[in-house]
Amino acid sequence: MAARVWRSSFKEILGRRLKFSAAGIRLSSSIPGSDVAAPKIPPSLKKGRLLTGTMIGLAIAGGAYVSTVDEATFCGLLFNATRAVNPLFALLDPEAAHRVAVSAASHGFVPREKRPDPAILGLEVWGRKFSNPIGLAAGFDKHAEAVEGLLGLGFGFMEIGSVTPMPQEGNPKPRIFRLPKEGAIINRCGFNSEGIVVVAKRLGAQHGKRKMENTSSSPHSMNDEVKQGGKAGPGILGVNIGKNKTSEDAVADYVQGVHTLSQYADYLVINISSPNTPGLRKLQGRKQLKDLVKKVQAARDEMQWAEDGPPPLLVKIAPDLSKQDLEDIAAVALALRLDGLIISNTTISRPDPVSQHPLAGEAGGLSGKPLFEMSTNVLKEMYILTRGKVPLVGCGGVSSGEDAYKKIRSGASLVQLYTAFAYGGPALIPLIKAELAECLERDGFKSVQEAVGADCR
Structure with missing residues (x-):
């Protein structure tokens, strides 16, 4: 064989x-x-x-x-x-x-x-079945060029983008800086994107290929197959949308992204937390966020959907938020029944040991191991504020199965990584999944869902 x-x-x-x-x-x-x-x-x-x-x-x-x-x-x-x-x-x-x-x-x-993934790692979120909770964060495949290959590595899900309505180059180069000893990266890419038209064509082709494969394999198994996987492959596909740097109407940009790309997404993400687009993080304020989410939800819901309904809508937030900011976001998420939050994006701070690094003065967002504690604390706080009623995706500094397990115990239903994958490559993925399964079994949990928020109860 x-x-x-x-x-x-x-x-x-x-x-x-x-x-x-x-x-x-x-x-x-x-x-x-x-x-x-x-x-x-x-x-x-x-x-x-x-x-x-x-x-x-x-x-x-x-x-x-x-x-x-x-x-x-x-x-x-x-x-x-x-x-x-x-x-x-x-x-x-x-x-x-x-x-x-x-x-x-x-x-x-x-x-x-x-x-096959260990059975203990399987879970269901938003009515979608994930073979495991480990995903690839947005930013790696910005333009949906390698969805099939990346999902094939064994991720339970992945997120493409951020995608902006109009193509844009992003910030001047150099804009990515490695800090290998710290397991970190500083980037100030600034939403470099080929635009929604190009990305929509790629996703449309992948979606059509997926449908043809399912139909040809068994005319009666297509619905079951899509339910087990997603619209683009064996895993679940998220589409992360952003705004153009020069746009004067951020809401219109996000609405345009939803209208064009949501039909190809298993879930949608509004990215309002990148530190590399001027004024973007102001959209995390209570009034601005409420207005944005309402209009984006309306844009999604006015489209025609099959029996599965519209894709879940998530918001990605920053780790550099005050207690009041978090309370405001939690209140909006609960009031508008937001489908989920991703916690978190990169940080503009420079926690130890990065603070003494020669590259610490470079502008941009810091990702990787130094972000782990900060992002996990915000994750735990948001789980408590939302009373566990809003599914959370833990992102920031995950480089091992133990890290993923800590995110889950702090309230994450799903976990994303990026920087560790950039340094560790494909071999890291099966290792993280095996370690996570061992952690769950060690502490007597029969599933990922049983462990979600265990440290907050």
């Missing part, structure tokens, strides 16, 4: 055009970095070719093991093999490395998780 899987996957890889348009990389018949290559290749492209060649080489070398291992073991070998590749990304500029990673996932040059 494993041999058949390998032959099929290998044939598929060979059949793909070995092209990484996002990074400006094309593999030719020459060996990357050899004398045959074109002269004066920029160093970043040379490194990109080396990285790409290494990834493909590892995939080919893995075939030697196929005849002696079963499918699950082989799958584990592929994920572990990415540990050898991932350090090479550090040789590239952060933004170039990010483009290569997204392009690799979009072309299928990443392992695909074929092992």
